[in-house]
Amino acid sequence: MKFTGTDNYVATDDLSMAVNAAVTLQRPLLIKGEPGTGKTLLAEEVASAMGKRLIQWHIKSTTKAQQGLYEYDAVSRLRDSQLGDDKVHDIANYIKKGKLWEAFESDEQVVLLIDEIDKADIEFPNDLLVELDRMEFHVYETGEVIKAKHRPIIVITSNNEKELPDAFLRRCFFHFINFPDRETMQRIVEVHYPGIAKNLVQEAMEVFFEVRQIPGLKKKPSTSELIDWLKLLMADDIPDEILKHRDNSKAIPPLYGALLKNEQDVQLLERLAFMHRREMR
Structure with missing residues (x-):
């Protein structure tokens, strides 16, 4: 199915071509442009047009790449062990799934939005290179490997607040949303x-x-x-x-x-x- 915009979103021919090219290449679509030009809304409308669920990961300055995979709550496990709670014997009870894990384990293909990636630390994009490339990651605490059942359609937005690493850019299909005429x-x-x-x-x-x-x-x-x-x-x-x-x-x-x-x-x-x-x- 080709994306051509929706009733709620006017997509230029260049933007539609970029979305469809990224889907065909199975590469993340990196979208840049002035704030307020509809970068975030694009992911919502792509999901709507293609009938797919949207998973949104909004990046902040304190966000770490690991949070997109999973987080291990060692503090809660320690507290429960002091209280004698039986669930401490299963470490999986303290693993909190991130947005990438949620997208990877979905039974159907989803659209994953990584919004404003340039807000995070400069190392953030590099820390996701392997996971976005191989569509899998390792959970060290449990020893399991999480592989994507279906490769998600990934839309990444940036406001150009900082430069992104070349190794990361090489793995993306890039499009700059020009200001509308x-x-x-x-x-x-x-x-x-x-x-x-x-x-x-x-x-x-x-x-x-x-x-x-x-x-x-x-x-x-x-x-x-x-x-x-x-x-x-x-x-x-x-x-x-x-x-x-x-x-x-x-x-x-x-x-x-x-x-x-x-x-x-x-x-x-x-x-x-x-x-x-x-x-x-």
Whole structure:
């Protein structure tokens, strides 16, 4: 079955090709792109489109690769031994299965999302090389070998916060989600808000792309932020004329808090507006 997007997710031809290529090659799909471009959502929609269960492993700065395999709770076993609990004689009672173990033992193929892998320590990707390559790992405490019943479809996302090791990259199929052009963005908006007034979308997108093109922005507004902004514009029933005839001498767009996420960018737009007012005198 080929992935071509879903009713809830607009996938470009390049992105669809990348997903299908990774599935064919049986390699992890490494997805990079600006925050808010739908990297995490992609895994959910791939699972939905292919009728497969999704297992999500969200990575934090403290996450270790071993946690994806299993964790041995030695502290609980020691406590139970002091209390005379009979279950201490079976070490398996203190093995907590990780997300990879869960994916490997599934009776049907699943989609495994390893989300924001670049948040973890630099050694994290290297520590998973063998497991992702051979689709098996060894449980030292019990002596058993866990092999994947079905090779999962693996989607790995990264925000480019740090470089990933070459040995890890070599084992992945890579795709960078480019920021949507206007046509694609209109399709995305239509998916979220079917039947939305075209004039409002057109004027809102003019402002949105105008803001993104301002040099020096610390954080450019993303797709998800445009969706939030449109929701607010509709909720407050702001007419598209306000956006169309927006006075550049005024500071910033209405409800700007959905688009701008830090004070430096707000101050930048206010300075630009001040300069525009001086030029108009």
